[in-house]
Amino acid sequence: MKIDSSIDYNETIKIIRKYPNEKKFTLAILQDIQKEYGFIPKEVMTKISDYLNIPLSDIYSMSTFYKALSLKEKGKYIIKVCNGTACHIRGSNSLIEELTDILNIAPEETTEDGLFSIEIVNCLGACALAPVMMVNGKYYGSMTKEKVKTVIDEYRGLEHEQ
């Protein structure tokens, strides 16, 4: 597991302390951490375990069980490709192929420059627009192979502007 030493743990404590130290808030705390850092760092797991008085192994098993949580760092732009049934039968596979081709990474991986991650999700609930993909919360409906390239170029363009 990659550990980023630049993480500000004062911030972590603040996130954890937003919740009372009860077991039922474990998932909520982990989700907030995931949102803040894009993954669950090992050190943070230890801190949650101390705070909630729950074995570290339990925190680890939660972090690996739920899809919303990840032990690997994610890219700046998270591309979620919907592979729900509606999207699947309207050709989401070709979007996945095109993305892995353009970005040169497999699903669930992040590009070397830390810009893009590909995630395959089970349903985004926008089945009428199938096939659908989402970049950092923004929907792209009725996708085609050709449009995939335009979307990636759009985000690469944003990077050049900055």
Added chain:
Amino acid sequence: MNNSNRKILVCCGTGCLANNSFEVYTKLKEKLKDTKIAVQPLVKATGCNGLCEKGPVVKILPDDISYFKVSTKDVDAIVEKTILNGEIIDKLLYYDTNEKKKLISHKDATFYKHQQKISLRNIGEVDPLLIEDYLERDGYKALRKVLFEMTSEEIIDVIEASGLRGRGGAGFPTGSKWRTCYKYNNFPKYIVCNGDEGDPGAFMDRSIMEGDPNTVIEGMIICGYAIKSHKGYLYIRDEYELARKNMQIAIDNAKKHGYLGENIIGSNFDFDLEIVRGGGAFVCGESSALMASIEGNVGEPRAKYIRSVEKGLWNQPTILNNVETWANIPPIISNGAKWFKSIGIENNSGTKVFSLVGKVKNTGLVEVPMGTKLRELVFDIGGGIIKDRPFKAIQTGGPSGGCIPKEHLDISLDFDSLSNIGSMMGSGGVIVMDDTTCMVELARYYMEFLSEESCGKCTTCREGIKIMLEILTNITKGEGELEDIELLLDLSETISNASLCGLGKTAPNPVITTIKYFKDEYIDHIVNQKCNAGICKKLTSYYIEEEICIGCGLCAKKCPTNAITGIKKEPHIINADICVKCGACFTNCPTGAVKIGGVVVESKN
């Protein structure tokens, strides 16, 4: 035109939002601010109108004009022509393919005419963030009635007499669930709303939570009062951000207005609600796994020899219902059991919400009386198959459901009829498939999904599904054997008998039903090395039938690898060595001259 009640409703359900409806809403508001009109119309962002395929949808009331596929470019015209001068903009009207004409009011469309809305009654009509809108449409009236006029037994009697069955999938009688829980004198008791909706291809619950959160809240408080519970949880799927946001705002507003919290509207009854974010695990839609997840554990199911109505959340009596079930409670209390029973058919009263998706023209959110014919759903409401291709099958009930072939198109949509033919109602996802869907690949797809989502507790589910996936993958690659079909059925039986929870028990359904109704396709893959749908790439080749080809050149133009050559007005040829089997030629050929072949490329090339 001076209309003091005029409202402009802009659909801001997820489907329309993804098509920029919020920009339309914002621009409309700005434009109206700058336009001098005697009476400013109210512009509201509403929940899903159902016809997501044709979004964004804008409705103008009370003129009853509906515009579809509206973009920000149309805003000026809507204000200048329709709002100021009462003119109708022809190009934004809905074209009904069944009626073969353009319609001014959406209510005249075949899509809406066949529907009857109970749980969706307010969606698309109210601003989900305004409790006032809900109150205006008799919201919280049922709550007032139970708190001041009814006893627990009376409430449970009504729900039981209504015949309401849980809309989450299994169809368990809701009243009887409430009655059992009510009998246990072990406090505290809990109420849970299952808003996890893990089924791929389903968005009913999401639309209700986004578009009418108050009805869910009201249903839950009524149950809380009936079984003497003071605390409820809404477990909402992690990906559903808008649903969570709208539910939270509605909860906060309900508290402010005294419908939640202590002494609800002066009644001495206390009830509170809390939202729990789901962690993104399909198995957490299963009740015992969902409760484990709320408690802060890994979402693993448990054996249910003790039911959760007796020992559920933190081992206390718990009622868990899904979103749509909760949305049905207030209208049943307000209108009575008899009214509800009069809708639908025997043993299946009321309506059911479906998300109609796949290869169908009018994709969207649909609510019909139980007992509606499948044909009516697909061909009248759904408008038929995209590009008028042949209908092949329909898949209901998500990964736990089954595939229904065209022989059963006249089946009645209700819990019992569907399970009689090996499928199930499930939460209401309906996926329409045409001749370009491969049933073997579809079965493989579900096994892949379920092998990832199995929690791993039972060996049969964890290992068995994986083996089924392996066998199916081999068949789609042309590496299957005839014995595999028997083996798949054997495995199916073991997995469903020996697994603990609903996920494992129903996992083999897609495989069993595709073998039952589409065995020929399995044999085609194994023996003839051919995928007729053109989906399994290793078993697909394309060729052009000389006699049918008119030499229009469209195929060559669409081909990404220049594999097609030919002189204009003369038959074209596909070069199999360069062809990447993307199917662009097949889908774009106007005469159907492009044909699908098997592994051995026809000598025509």
